[in-house]
Amino acid sequence: PQPQRSGGVTLTKSPEEELDVLTKCLVDKMENPETDFFGICGNCGQKVIVDEEGCSAMDKVFHVKCFTCTTCGGRLSGKPFYAMENHPYCEECYINSLEKCSVCSKPIMERILRATGKPYHPACFTCVVCGKSLDGIPFTVDATNQIHCIEDFHKKFAPRCSVCHEPIMPEPGQEETIRIVAMDRSFHVGCYKCEDCGMVLSSEADGRGCYPLDDHILCRDCNAKRIQALSARISTEL
Ligand SMILES: [Zn+2]
Ligand SMILES: [Zn+2]
Ligand SMILES: [Zn+2]
Ligand SMILES: [Zn+2]
Ligand SMILES: [Zn+2]
Ligand SMILES: [Zn+2]
CATH class of the missing domain: 2.10.110.10 (Cysteine Rich Protein)
Structure with a gap:
């Protein structure tokens, strides 16, 4: 069998018919x-x-x-x-x-980044120290509302270690800073060690306590040695 054609039918209007339509339209409008x-x-x-x-x-x-x-x-x-x-x-x-960006004062046409109650262009919201964009990244502001990335904020404001004088910062990937505070001074965990033998000190419970002497950080043994030496000197001086 022959395949059947399924063709569309085109309706054509004669010019007379079209004219009729136009005329009708005009009449309608007038009436x-x-x-x-x-x-x-x-x-x-x-x-x-x-x-x-x-x-x-x-x-x-x-x-x-x-x-x-x-x-x-x-x-x-x-x-x-x-x-x-x-x-x-x-x-x-x-x-x-439109709201104006708190950094560049230009209107914000697209997405408004709101931080600490103020509007910013996402591209203008950057760390004042390193200039890195902080869009969607944790940030902190200082007392004067300056925006800082967490790292630069800590570098600037973190307590300094009294041994190495470097800022005491959270370990990478950590939120909190671990530091040792002793004798009104701050220490990196690794910097808190006996000045004489270099043993890293921690708690007294495991025998690694700090036995300070005249503002020196000492382990128990070195503390004892210094006291012995001192008393020996005192006795010889006597
Ligand atoms: Zn009107
Ligand atoms: Zn207008
Ligand atoms: Zn801006
Ligand atoms: Zn930064
Ligand atoms: Zn240190
Ligand atoms: Zn020691």
């Missing part, structure tokens, strides 16, 4: 102008008719004279406009209404 009614103006509530100047925006129709900026009243038809909460604004008024 009843409201058939070309375009819609109700979203501003004044009056009918917008095709012959009048109308425009459509924000899913509504408006008289051209009625479609104006909510702030300055300038006509918006044929111009870029911005709809906010269903009210149209001209470009200038829209931009003026």
